[in-house]
Amino acid sequence: MWKLGAGVVWRAAYARAVRSAFATVPFYRERWALDGREDPVLVPGRTGTNGGAVPLAEAVHKSVDLVPxxxxxxxxxxxxxxxxxxxMAREPGPGSLVVLLGPDGLRPPADLPKGVRGCVADPDAPSAPVLREVTVRLERGHRVLAVGDDKAITTFTGDHRVEAVPHRExxxxxxxxxxxxxxxVLGYLGALGGCGRWHLDWPHVYARPTAGGLAFTLLRQASPRFVDVIPAGGVHGEIAPCPRHGTPVVLA
Structure with a gap:
């Protein structure tokens, strides 16, 4: 069962995102005007391919047209x-350090909780300042969280005190x-909660099943706009309320 009002609020935010994209974003204006979409229908009689959802790779190929x-x-x-x-996954406390592992050009996370520091590191060749910061934090008894894929986390450090937060597509x-x-491309969409279910960041991310796979919408990203895009080549699944929390979880 949905948490009181959550499903209604979530659905309304999605409908606003769809109508805004159709009115202001060239990619969706052209695609939905010609082919249509459903849920909501924007052009009577035209329900579109996959209900109007599009493979993420196709949208990215026309990234300029995703700008309002x-x-x-x-x-x-x-x-x-x-x-x-x-x-939701492994909440960092004050004084914690979050190390985001990835290639050159990756920007540090900008939305960490107050009192939590973030940085980026190349797992194959972390810089001396990053390694020094990790050592200092651990010696002071603070937590260090390493975020990235399994290989990157293993390569970055063998110190058992560093807490792993692995990526899952x-x-x-x-x-x-x-x-x-x-x-x-889309960033972080959700996390594995303490209940053992994959929770969406539902105030910011909407998802729905389509014939082409689960389609995602970033509800609050101004540009580029991602509305009903199908990532990972198309993965079929369901979106349902968590029995414990009443908010959306992914069943894939």
Missing amino acids: LAGGASRGEPARGLGRVLR LDSLDGGPYGVLHDP
């Missing part, structure tokens, strides 16, 4: 949403015990 007419960024942010999903969800749902 008023302008904005044209590149996705891989670290988007990390601070929010960490609260939509096609590789498992039973944890820890993990964050990540897409290289």
